[in-house]
Amino acid sequence: xxxxxxxxxxxxxxxxxxxxxxxxxxxxxxxxxxxxxxxxxxxxxxxxxxxxxxxxxxxxxxxxxxxxxxxxxxxxxxxxxxxxxxxxxxxxxxxxxxxxxxxxxxxxxxxxxxxxxxxxxxxxxxxxxxxxxxxxxxxxxxxxxxxxxxxxxxxxxxxxxxxxxxxxxxxxxxxxxxxxxxxxxxxxxxxxxxxxxxxxxxxxxxxxxxxxxxxxxxxxxxxxxxxxxxxxxxxxxxxxxxxxxxxxxxxxxxxxxxxxxxxxxxxxxxxxxxxxxxxxxxxxxxxxxxxxxxxxxxxxxxxxxxxxxxxxxxxxxxxxxxxxxxxxxxxxxxxxxxxxxxxxxxxxxxxxxxxxxxxxxxxxxxxxxxxxxxxxxxxxxxxxxxxxxxxxxxxxxxxxxxxxxxxxxxx
Amino acid sequence: xxxxxxxxxxxxxxxxxxxxxxxxxxxxxxxxxxxxxxxxxxxxxxxxxxxxxxxxxxxxxxxxxxxxxxxxxxxxxxxxxxxxxxxxxxxxxxxxxxxxxxxxxxxxxx
Numbered sequence: 001x002x003x004x005x006x007x008x009x010x011x012x013x014x015x016x017x018x019x020x021x022x023x024x025x026x027x028x029x030x031x032x033x034x035x036x037x038x039x040x041x042x043x044x045x046x047x048x049x050x051x052x053x054x055x056x057x058x059x060x061x062x063x064x065x066x067x068x069x070x071x072x073x074x075x076x077x078x079x080x081x082x083x084x085x086x087x088x089x090x091x092x093x094x095x096x097x098x099x100x101x102x103x104x105x106x107x108x109x110x111x112x113x114x115x116x117x118x119x120x121x122x123x124x125x126x127x128x129x130x131x132x133x134x135x136x137x138x139x140x141x142x143x144x145x146x147x148x149x150x151x152x153x154x155x156x157x158x159x160x161x162x163x164x165x166x167x168x169x170x171x172x173x174x175x176x177x178x179x180x181x182x183x184x185x186x187x188x189x190x191x192x193x194x195x196x197x198x199x200x201x202x203x204x205x206x207x208x209x210x211x212x213x214x215x216x217x218x219x220x221x222x223x224x225x226x227x228x229x230x231x232x233x234x235x236x237x238x239x240x241x242x243x244x245x246x247x248x249x250x251x252x253x254x255x256x257x258x259x260x261x262x263x264x265x266x267x268x269x270x271x272x273x274x275x276x277x278x279x280x281x282x283x284x285x286x287x288x289x290x291x292x293x294x295x296x297x298x299x300x301x302x303x304x305x306x307x308x309x310x311x312x313x314x315x316x317x318x319x320x321x322x323x324x325x326x327x328x329x330x331x332x333x334x335x336x337x338x339x340x341x342x343x344x345x346x347x348x349x350x351x352x353x354x355x356x357x358x359x360x361x362x363x364x365x366x367x368x369x370x371x372x373x374x375x376x377x378x379x380x381x382x383x384x385x386x387x388x389x390x391x392x393x394x395x396x397x398x399x400x401x402x403x404x405x406x407x408x409x410x411x
Numbered sequence: 412x413x414x415x416x417x418x419x420x421x422x423x424x425x426x427x428x429x430x431x432x433x434x435x436x437x438x439x440x441x442x443x444x445x446x447x448x449x450x451x452x453x454x455x456x457x458x459x460x461x462x463x464x465x466x467x468x469x470x471x472x473x474x475x476x477x478x479x480x481x482x483x484x485x486x487x488x489x490x491x492x493x494x495x496x497x498x499x500x501x502x503x504x505x506x507x508x509x510x511x512x513x514x515x516x517x518x519x520x521x
Contacts, residue, residue: 120494168412168516170493178495 005049008058009042016059017136018221022108024066025115025171031161033070035133041066109134110173110225113218117186118169125160126189127196132157134221135214145197145211186222187235187289190215194239198246212243230283234290237275241296244271256401260305272300291320310339327358331368343375363392367402374409383409413448413517414497418485418504421511432505441489441500450487484510488517 024034055061116129143153174182197211219236248262302308317333338346359365370385390402441447456475491497501512
């Protein structure tokens with residue numbers, strides 16, 4: 001029984017927290033209160049379920065308990081408060097043990113996502129709130145993923161909720177004319193979560209895996225909530241395709257294995273298949289995430305590095321460069337061009353990017369130049385560029401890779 | 412909620428274009444619609460006076476309390492349901508194009 005209760009609670013926490021918290025926020029308009037009440041509901045379940053059995057619908061049970069708790073707190077605080085009147089005006093939840101879905105409107109979760117990712121919140125607050133409130137992670141778990149202590153993360157969450165209340169950030173899905181840009185803001189938060197987990201800019205890479213898992217789960221949720229949105233689907237496809245390569249990205253020593261040398265049999269074919277299905281149904285006027293997903297799909301469907309359609313990749317990067325005006329995208333285009341037109345053509349493009357100056361100090365600029373110089377046999381210059389990249393590289397794994405290349409050039 | 416809109420300059424903004432200055436239209440919409448409570452232009456910072464009392468002694472100085480490159484050119488107090496509504500109102504102000512607007516929620520006493 002104890003394990004069954006623990007399993008049921010863990011499942012409810014992962015799958016239902018966002019629904020329950022968002023329902024209680026809708027009723028009370030108070031983030032902090034809603035989260036406290038949901039925590040209380042879970043604590044009560046821990047005591048109640050082993051005795052009275054696991055309810056047929058754990059989510060409905062937890063919602064009712066959390067809602068009653070909120071009413072208690074509000075009643076004690078101020079009998080005449082506006083929030084209490086709002087809760088009182090809510091229709092009653094169905095019986096906690098009933099089979100009915102306890103009025104858990106999927107729109108509530110969408111409201112919650114848009115509120116947590118509101119542009120008036122600082123980025124670190126958006127990320128923390130999304131993981132806490134939408135994904136249901138504990139402050140300790142979020143803190144571990146971002147290499148800060150639990151109390152630092154608690155404080156960040158407290159500040160974020162205070163800002164929502166004080167600045168008057170509404171709990172609402174934005175109106176149609178603001179939806180595209182606000183949707184972009186949500187996607188940016190989810191992509192940041194993913195890249196934070198994927199590129200592991202510091203510390204032990206294992207603690208970052210939950211971030212990857214959560215970002216994919218949230219992207220899936222967003223696709224479910226905004227089924228007509230091509231960019232949400234593009235982001236989900238992109239995350240699946242990048243994540244599919246995780247097992248092949250490092251070797252047994254934890255060293256970086258570049259795409260061309262990866263063992264493609266280690267790639268997650270299910271994830272790739274799901275992403276390709278998503279891209280098959282996507283409309284032609286692709287946005288930035290979908291274009292990146294299509295580029296990743298070119299790699300994912302190639303039998304090996306030599307048989308990759310780099311002409312198509314270069315053309316997709318060209319379209320992406322128009323949308324993003326990003327020098328990093330130009331750099332990637334240069335690499336793709338080098339793969340099918342030769343390293344000299346690539347070098348010309350890289351030099352043009354370098355002349356722009358926007359990537360000064362970014363290690364991938366000298367690293368890319370070094371690779372192309374090596375391939376045209378200009379070993380001395382390549383060695384100097386590898387060293388420059390080594391000095392700028394953000395992680396130990398990348399530094400080891402660049403050091404290895406440097407040593408090869410000097411041999 | 413009541414918000415104060417500080418209408419500010421921004422040296423990085425595009426140059427002022429009188430053809431795009433629809434301030435009268437904006438003011439009519441905001442004040443006739445009952446959202447605007449009070450607002451005006453402000454004379455430049457060089458016309459400011461700063462007042463302090465230290466050790467019971469009044470100290471008056473010419474100029475603003477802080478020297479900054481940007482300055483507040485005007486203000487509007489608006490009554491809105493929430494921040495999104497205030498952002499919408501601010502985004503339609505011509506100085507959102509030629510300058511920048513800071514929105515601060517009022518913090519009523521008591």
